Amino acid sequence: MKGSASKRWLGVFPPAWRKRYGDELAALVEDLEHDDDLRALDRLDILRAGLQTRARGRRRRATVLATAGAATLASTLGALTLAGVLSSTPSPSSRCTVEINAKTGKVLWERGDCGALPQRVSGPSTLLRPRSSQGSPSHTIYLLPVVHAAHGSVHVVPGSQTKS
Amino acid sequence: MNPPSAGPESTAHETLSGALLLVLTSLAAGPKHGHSLMKDISAFAHVRLGPGTLYGAITRLEERGLIAALPADDRRRPYEITGQGEAVLEASVAELGRVVTAGKSRLRSLRGARGASPQPALHGGGA
Numbered sequence: 403m404k405g406s407a408s409k410r411w412l413g414v415f416p417p418a419w420r421k422r423y424g425d426e427l428a429a430l431v432e433d434l435e436h437d438d439d440l441r442a443l444d445r446l447d448i449l450r451a452g453l454q455t456r457a458r459g460r461r462r463r464a465t466v467l468a469t470a471g472a473a474t475l476a477s478t479l480g481a482l483t484l485a486g487v488l489s490s491t492p493s494p495s496s497r498c499t500v501e502i503n504a505k506t507g508k509v510l511w512e513r514g515d516c517g518a519l520p521q522r523v524s525g526p527s528t529l530l531r532p533r534s535s536q537g538s539p540s541h542t543i544y545l546l547p548v549v550h551a552a553h554g555s556v557h558v559v560p561g562s563q564t565k566s
Numbered sequence: 567m568n569p570p571s572a573g574p575e576s577t578a579h580e581t582l583s584g585a586l587l588l589v590l591t592s593l594a595a596g597p598k599h600g601h602s603l604m605k606d607i608s609a610f611a612h613v614r615l616g617p618g619t620l621y622g623a624i625t626r627l628e629e630r631g632l633i634a635a636l637p638a639d640d641r642r643r644p645y646e647i648t649g650q651g652e653a654v655l656e657a658s659v660a661e662l663g664r665v666v667t668a669g670k671s672r673l674r675s676l677r678g679a680r681g682a683s684p685q686p687a688l689h690g691g692g693a
Binding site: 449 | 599601604616617619621622624625638642643
């Protein structure tokens with residue numbers, strides 16, 4: 403393997419690796435040639451090492467990307483949680499119409515900008531209790547201004563509830 | 567009870583560790599560049615590392631801070647073992663020493679048992 407040939411075999415390594423170690427490895431190949439100790443299997447050895455180096459680089463990049471993605475997700479979730487914790491006083495952020503079971507607070511159906519409603523609506527029991535005898539006493543339709551708290555429950559804002 | 571057999575992964579790991587250990591051991595005698603490393607390892611371990619294997623080991627050792635590059639002489643850059651590399655080499659040699667001691671002891675026991683019993687015990691297992 404002559405000098406130009408050895409450089410061609412070095413092309414299997416990633417560019418950053420070649421920049422750092424390429425000259426040294428080429429010099430080693432030339433030393434082996436000079437000693438008449440360069441063997442046919444050495445080409446395969448260089449090829450295998452180059453492919454392994456590339457594979458390691460890909461694994462490392464994948465690990466970095468996965469770590470960065472997890473960190474971004476964690477920080478986003480953390481920010482959302484923090485925002486939920488900080489908004490201890492609920493304020494109406496959306497309006498939706500839901501039918502709830504007045505006794506259990508279970509959401510039976512929803513319409514409008516309800517976002518991700520939980521299965522049950524929590525709030526002052528006086529607001530969730532039906533005020534008239536219309537309809538079923540346990541299934542009453544309300545127009546509820548709600549705010550979605552961080553822990554997933556829905557707070558009914560007192561005083562702004564209207565029955566439809 | 568048979569010990570767990572070594573799979574392909576553990577074999578590859580041992581081979582890689584072997585090259586790393588050989589390079590560290592060679593550098594423990596003083597700084598060397600690639601060609602000198604190959605010749606030294608061939609002399610003391612009777613193992614010829616290929617050029618790619620050698621530089622793969624150098625890359626990983628340098629990444630881990632176990633060896634450090636010295637100023638290059640032309641294109642031939644010598645490397646030296648670091649303090650951390652010395653500690654790792656010491657631990658690795660101690661671990662190998664324990665394996666060697668156990669291996670020698672068990673070989674003696676095995677040969678003693680074979681000497682006492684004319685029939686080898688290893689041929690009795692079915693598939």
